Amino acid sequence: MNKRKAPRAHPYMEVEPAPKSTVKLGPDIKVKIGQQLRAMYSDVVNQGVPDRFSEILHRLDQAEEAGTDRKEPVGDASTVRKKEDEGTNGPPQ
Amino acid sequence: MAPPNKPVRDVMLAAVPSLRAFAISLCGNVDRADDLVQEALLRAWANLDSFEPGTNMSAWLFTILRNLFRSEYRKRRREVEDADGSYAEALTSLPDQASHLEMDEFRKALEQLPTDQRESLILVGASGFSYEEAAQICGCAVGTIKSRVNRARSRLAAILSIESADDFGPDHETRAAVGNATAGWRRS
Numbered sequence: 001m002n003k004r005k006a007p008r009a010h011p012y013m014e015v016e017p018a019p020k021s022t023v024k025l026g027p028d029i030k031v032k033i034g035q036q037l038r039a040m041y042s043d044v045v046n047q048g049v050p051d052r053f054s055e056i057l058h059r060l061d062q063a064e065e066a067g068t069d070r071k072e073p074v075g076d077a078s079t080v081r082k083k084e085d086e087g088t089n090g091p092p093q
Numbered sequence: 094m095a096p097p098n099k100p101v102r103d104v105m106l107a108a109v110p111s112l113r114a115f116a117i118s119l120c121g122n123v124d125r126a127d128d129l130v131q132e133a134l135l136r137a138w139a140n141l142d143s144f145e146p147g148t149n150m151s152a153w154l155f156t157i158l159r160n161l162f163r164s165e166y167r168k169r170r171r172e173v174e175d176a177d178g179s180y181a182e183a184l185t186s187l188p189d190q191a192s193h194l195e196m197d198e199f200r201k202a203l204e205q206l207p208t209d210q211r212e213s214l215i216l217v218g219a220s221g222f223s224y225e226e227a228a229q230i231c232g233c234a235v236g237t238i239k240s241r242v243n244r245a246r247s248r249l250a251a252i253l254s255i256e257s258a259d260d261f262g263p264d265h266e267t268r269a270a271v272g273n274a275t276a277g278w279r280r281s
Contacts, residue, residue, distance in 0.1 A: 029250045034218055036199040041219035043196075044114035053109045056131060060138050061102045 101141065101150075105134060108151045111220060112158055118215045119162050121204050129165070133158035152222065156230045159212060166208065202252040210245035213238050 109130065116126035116133075137144070137157050144153055203211060209231075216227040217238065224242075228235045 025246055025250055030246060033246055033249050036196065037203075037214065037218045039192075040196055040200060040203075041114045041118065041215070044117055045110040047110065047113070049106055049109045050113075050127070052127065053130065053134065054106060056134060057102045057106055057138075060135075 104150050105137065105154065108154050109134075111151070112154060115155060115215060115220055116158060116162070118203065118219070119159075119208075119212060120166075121200070129158060129162055133161055136161065149226065152226050152230055155216070155220070155222075156232075159230055163208075198253065199249075202249050205252055206245055206248055210241045210248065213241035214245035214249075217242050 112130045112133065113126060116129045117123055120126050120129065133154060137154055140157075144150065203214075206214070212231060213227060216222045216230060217224060222230065224235050224238050228238045231238065
């Protein structure tokens with residue numbers, strides 16, 4: 001969709017301007033991109049497991065132990081966040 | 094049959110934070126990402142029989158989530174344009190405004206990547222999967238993943254430097270000082 005011009009070396013990076021045809025990234029840019037990517041990612045990872053998910057898995061586990069069919073939906077209004085646009089799993093109530 | 098549910102549950106729980114991070118980077122919307130993770134967990138649980146014991150459960154869960162995202166994505170394309178606000182909710186622990194802004198720019202650039210490239214880059218560059226595992230998750234050849242990751246990096250570098258010459262700049266002052274000089278460069 002967003003077609004852009006050929007990549008250019010960043011002015012702040014100590015990188016030679018890339019030749020027009022080949023895409024050549026300096027190690028600095030790769031490192032920066034990697035750092036940003038991991039920072040963004042780990043920011044979410046560090047939030048741990050929201051209650052919503054531990055509750056769901058707990059219920060699934062209990063249902064299994066109780067001998068209930070594994071495929072039975074466990075979605076229930078008290079633990080499963082409301083689905084405004086579509087029910088992606090299980091009945092809402 | 095006595096399936097070891099406790100360990101399975103624990104393994105799934107342990108994978109949740111990373112699954113969320115992956116889902117958020119894929120769809121750029123926290124609520125939608127959480128729904129995606131939930132659906133992936135339910136689906137995985139319902140299909141535990143098809144999981145091969147001894148293999149990487151995390152990769153298996155990522156595969157399920159990725160496929161769910163793909164099928165959902167096809168259905169409702171870019172229906173959710175509200176990515177900004179809800180994504181910002183997820184970014185709570187950034188130390189200061191500057192890095193928050195920088196992260197925001199980066200995230201926007203990431204969103205401009207084709208899905209193929211974005212998911213490959215995230216799996217390899219952030220989730221910590223090997224090229225082989227990423228290839229398995231995406232159902233393609235290892236070489237394909239490698240080239241997607243390379244293209245994703247180039248594209249990101251291009252987007253960031255073209256759209257905002259001050260990205261990755263040392264700080265605001267330097268940015269202001271060289272602002273005029275880069276204005277002409279940007280247009281070239």
